[in-house]
Amino acid sequence: MRIAHVTDVYLPRLGGVELQVHDLVTRQRAAGHDTLVITTTPGPSGRRVVRLGDDLLGAGPYRVLPGRSLVDVLRVYGVDVVHAHVSALSPMAWTAGGLAASSGRPTVVSVHSMWHGMVRLVRGYARLRSAATWPVMWAAVSNAAAAAVSEALDGTPVTVLPNGIDPAEWRLPTPPRAGGVPTIVSVMRMVRRKRPRALLGAVRALRATHGRRFRAVLVGDGPLLPGLRREVTDAGLGDQVRLTGALDRDAIRRLLATADLYVAPAPRESFGIAALEARSAGVPVLARAGSGVADFVRHGTEGWLVGSDEELYATIAALLDDPGRLAAVAAHNRAVAPRVHWEAVLDTADALYAAAGLRHGVAPDRRLLGSPA
Structure with a gap:
């Protein structure tokens, strides 16, 4: 399965989202998946990292990327599943979630930050984008984070997809x-x-x-x-x-x-x-x-x-x-080892990809159940 991780922030910039996306990508590759990172963070590109938006105005790594540019990349690379990573300000990741319906690709949107102090602001933006109606699976890194995301999305169910650790x-x-x-x-x-x-x-x-x-x-x-x-x-x-x-x-x-x-x-x-x-x-x-x-x-x-x-x-x-x-x-x-570990994280991610596929009428076959393509 080819999974595109869409994240506004990525290495070489250092931070929690950047490192977790890198570690998730690495673990999924080891499990046999073909993973791709799409980001607007400047840095070295390659076969597995596509960097967009160098010619666009923005602040730091953040760029408001036209949806068609992202769709073109997903098409050229033959992406099966999109996994968008959102913090507080993530214009490209929000764009990826909004494209789920028009692109026809199963999509998971993971929220990595706490929205408690800005629920009203995010709710207004989400309603403007009709985000609660997107055919995506929403996730957050903890129960506390998931509660705020669900509130901002007017009660939309949110699954906990924790950060991984060995x-x-x-x-x-x-x-x-x-x-x-x-x-x-x-x-x-x-x-x-x-x-x-x-x-x-x-x-x-x-x-x-x-x-x-x-x-x-x-x-x-x-x-x-x-x-x-x-x-x-x-x-x-x-x-x-x-x-x-x-x-x-x-x-x-x-x-x-x-x-x-x-x-x-x-x-x-x-x-x-x-x-x-x-x-x-x-x-x-x-x-x-x-x-x-x-x-x-x-x-x-x-x-x-x-x-x-x-x-x-x-x-x-x-x-x-x-x-x-x-x-x-x-x-x-x-x-006593903690219950949060990479095996559980990867299983949860695979289940989210399968559920996202069902929202697009894609049967939960081996390509969306975590079995390597």
Whole structure:
């Protein structure tokens, strides 16, 4: 089966959608499918990556691409199924969804972000495009994200197609700890919506109540990083808090092997792949309730879910005072693999492609049931 993944953002640009689409494409190829990426992100093209819109005006990687240009590519490459990937602003992916009826191709539209804060705006746009009537299968990366998508689409059913991970790749032996000081880790883009300042605020409060009885490592790059580093220095936390900048996956694995607690402070986290990687490595996870992390972290079992910044601080403080609770959850996470893994993701994607085919009157034969063409 030839699957075209239509995504406005893709490598070499780095981000959650870009990496997940790349990993999904790679896994589907390994399963025997013929996959193609169509994007407006500039970069090297090839037989498997088609880059469009260089001659069009836009902002960053985003271009408003004429539908006929996308239809031409789908026809030339003999695409069987279209899988469009939408975040908040994804003009080409929206165009791909809108072409489902006229192109006659089974289409899945996956939403990778949280629409909770902009449901009314998206609903207005979706009604303008009549998106709820498109013959597509809608999906989102978590139950929390799916609820907002369904609301924006006036109750349209939305399937959960989570991000993928190989939990075994993240399981590492825990080395002996030097000094026994608990380590708090977080991995995020240093942007406002990920709320690194909220986490740094909790760390500053912990310094006041717990002194040097912990250390914190914040991983990630982004526009807020220089300011955060100045705040750490100005607060005299340089000996206790480290902001590493961006790290590759191997370096993050090594860091997680030394971590006692992973913290995800964003309440609008659509999925939380970094939190899932930490949970797979055996690290207890503290996250905000109502985020996508709740799909793989149960309160008190794989970690803790809290409702506010104040509760986030209070929970960390209580765990530092009772390391046995951390140890118990860590033992569970090391012994029990998460249910979210690539095999389940690929099966769900294949089922969505088959269901999308039925909407076009295509029998769910082996080409749309995931069997390699």
